[in-house]
Amino acid sequence: MTLRKPNDLETVWIEYPEGRHLRAVYDAGNDTYRAESEAAIAAHQVANWSYEEHEDTDISDQPLADKGNLTRS
Numbered sequence: 001m002t003l004r005k006p007n008d009l010e011t012v013w014i015e016y017p018e019g020r021h022l023r024a025v026y027d028a029g030n031d032t033y034r035a036e037s038e039a040a041i042a043a044h045q046v047a048n049w050s051y052e053e054h055e056d057t058d059i060s061d062q063p064l065a066d067k068g069n070l071t072r073s
Contacts, residue, residue: 005043015048
């Protein structure tokens with residue numbers, strides 16, 4: 001399943017595979033996220049992303065319906 005991605009230069013919360021949550025800007029041209037004081041990370045390496053911070057919640061547990069497909073916000 002392909003996850004929906006944020007708009008170019010949109011600021012979102014990302015979740016690293018090890019569970020860290022960081023506020024980051026999505027760069028559609030390079031398909032990367034850049035968090036403040038962090039190196040850019042490829043979009044495929046990010047576990048999940050969200051418009052809201054979910055410090056104590058696994059973002060992947062919050063699917064939304066998008067035209068019949070499951071997606072993440």
